[in-house]
Structure formats: C-alpha cells, structure tokens
Amino acid sequence: MSIYYMDGEYIDSQQAVLSVNDMAVLRGYAIFDFLRTYNKRPFYLKEHISRFAHSGQCVGLDLPLNEDEICDIVVETLSRNDFDEANIRIMYTGGVSPDSLIPQGNGKFIVMVTERMKLPAWWYADGVKIITAEVERSIPEAKSTDYMNAIMTQKQARKAEAIEAVYVNKKGRVLEGTTTNIFLHLDGKWITPDKGILPGITRSVMIDLMEKKYGVELGEVSREDIARADEIFISATNKEIIPVIQVDDLKIADGKPGDQTKKMMQIFREYTTAYGQQLIPSGKKISV
Numbered sequence: 001m002s003i004y005y006m007d008g009e010y011i012d013s014q015q016a017v018l019s020v021n022d023m024a025v026l027r028g029y030a031i032f033d034f035l036r037t038y039n040k041r042p043f044y045l046k047e048h049i050s051r052f053a054h055s056g057q058c059v060g061l062d063l064p065l066n067e068d069e070i071c072d073i074v075v076e077t078l079s080r081n082d083f084d085e086a087n088i089r090i091m092y093t094g095g096v097s098p099d100s101l102i103p104q105g106n107g108k109f110i111v112m113v114t115e116r117m118k119l120p121a122w123w124y125a126d127g128v129k130i131i132t133a134e135v136e137r138s139i140p141e142a143k144s145t146d147y148m149n150a151i152m153t154q155k156q157a158r159k160a161e162a163i164e165a166v167y168v169n170k171k172g173r174v175l176e177g178t179t180t181n182i183f184l185h186l187d188g189k190w191i192t193p194d195k196g197i198l199p200g201i202t203r204s205v206m207i208d209l210m211e212k213k214y215g216v217e218l219g220e221v222s223r224e225d226i227a228r229a230d231e232i233f234i235s236a237t238n239k240e241i242i243p244v245i246q247v248d249d250l251k252i253a254d255g256k257p258g259d260q261t262k263k264m265m266q267i268f269r270e271y272t273t274a275y276g277q278q279l280i281p282s283g284k285k286i287s288v
C-alpha cells in the first residue's frame with residue numbers, strides 16, 4: 001500500500017481521486033516531475049522541484065506552494081511510506097474551471113510514492129534497440145502530462161522490438177526519447193543534443209560527471225550522426241544509463257555495449273551509490 005499526499009492530506013493511494021472535470025482530465029493540462037530514491041534518499045530532489053516549478057512557468061500554471069514547501073511535503077510523504085527504494089511523482093493539475101480553458105488556481109497538488117521495480121537486467125548487459133520517430137514536442141522544456149506522442153511512438157517501438165523511440169524533428173535534428181535523453185560517441189567524443197529537449201536530470205548529472213574527465217559537447221545532433229556514432233546510450237531517472245546497440249535497422253558498431261558506454265554506466269552507478277550513502281550533499285546546483 002502507498003501513501004500519497006493530496007489536498008493537504010496524507011491518504012491511502014486508493015482514496016486519491018481526481019474530478020473528471022479537472023483540466024488534467026478534460027484537456028491533458030497538468031505538470032509533473034518524477035524522481036527516485038537511492039538508499040532511501042531522494043535523488044536530486046531540489047533540482048527536480050526546480051524543474052517542476054519551471055514546467056509550471058512554461059505552461060502558465062501557477063503553483064500554490066513554493067519550492068521549500070514542496071520539498072517538505074515530498075520528504076514527509078516519503079517518510080510515511082516504507083519501501084526499500086521508491087519512485088516519487090509530483091503533480092499539479094489544471095483544476096476545475098467553468099470554461100475548462102482558463103485555470104482558476106484550484107488545481108490539485110499531489111505527491112505519489114510507489115515501490116521501485118527493477119528493470120530487465122539484459123537491457124544493461126546486452127544493450128537495447130531503439131527506433132526513431134518524427135516528433136517534436138511543442139513545449140519541450142516542460143514536463144507535462146501530455147504524453148500522447150510518446151505513447152503512440154512507444155507502441156511503434158514495441159512492435160519493432162525496441163524499448164524506446166527517439167524523436168527526430170522535420171529538419172532531421174535528433175532531440176530526445178519519449179522518456180529519455182540521448183548521448184552519442186562520435187569522432188572520439190561524446191555529444192548530446194542541446195535544444196528542443198527536456199533538460200533531463202540524469203543528463204545533467206552525466207554532463208557534470210563527464211565534463212571533468214571525459215568531455216562532452218552539447219550541440220546539434222543530426223540523423224546522420226546516428227549512423228556515424230560508434231556508441232550510443234540513453235539516460236533517464238527511471239532507466240539510468242542504458243546502452244543502445246541498434247537504431248531502427250542500423251547496428252551500432254559491433255552490436256554490443258561499447259567500452260566508453262560501460263564506463264559511463266559505471267561512473268553513474270558509483271555516483272548514485274555515493275549519493276545514497278550521503279557522501280554527496282544535496283542542493284548541489286547542476287547544469288540543466
């Protein structure tokens with residue numbers, strides 16, 4: 001059983017219900033953020049809350065709480081649950097409005113804590129296939145509940161026995177996955193798209209970790225770059241770092257996770273382990 005926070009109360013998750021008149025339901029108008037714990041410690045909580053507030057600004061949804069208040073509620077909700085590791089979803093809905101178009105400041109602020117489930121071990125050991133899809137999110141910097149394109153392209157991915165679809169815009173520019181960011185190893189260096197993406201927290205952590213020792217460029221990535229890349233990985237809170245060994249019909253290098261990618265997986269694992277052991281302070285500002 002999970003305890004959620006909703007409307008000033010900590011309640012059984014099954015009692016956390018939303019009006020069908022909420023703009024989240026009628027218009028898909030809501031923002032959210034998603035993070036996880038390492039050794040029960042919420043990973044980059046402050047950064048996730050900052051991004052959440054930024055999503056609100058991007059879509060014109062004024063939050064009823066400031067970032068410190070949100071932080072306190074998340075910590076309290078987490079403490080009322082008892083999972084070894086948890087996922088945390090923070091959400092603010094558009095609320096009920098007479099014309100279902102203009103928010104009235106009565107949205108629902110919700111914090112959901114659920115048990116973390118393990119993802120298939122072979123994704124990390126053997127690498128995965130991804131596909132490309134011509135999609136461009138309209139407000140890429142916002143993490144909103146509008147995942148219509150993501151769900152449709154994920155279905156295409158599953159049909160092609162892939163685990164993710166990466167968006168490429170009309171100009172052939174590679175952007176991000178449905179729920180991931182992408183890094184390519186090209187001409188001896190790492191590059192990740194700089195624009196038209198959600199600034200992933202995992203991406204930012206990786207950029208910080210890579211900058212010091214391995215180098216990473218933030219710039220334009222084209223569809224052709226995928227064909228030239230000798231290694232690719234995707235990053236996300238839920239998935240961490242996953243090696244990509246095939247994009248559409250194209251095998252990347254020898255079709256096995258590359259040494260550079262394995263190194264990136266290792267430095268991320270070491271960092272998150274240290275974070276969970278409180279060896280890294282919270283509130284560290286990262287480059288998003």
Ligand SMILES: Cc1ncc(COP(=O)(O)O)c(C=O)c1O
Nearest residue numbers: 179180181198200201202236237
């Ligand atoms: C569109 C999109 N891009 C990137 C990401 C990865 O972001 P993060 O590393 O913060 O999970 C997500 C996460 O859900 C996403 O939805």
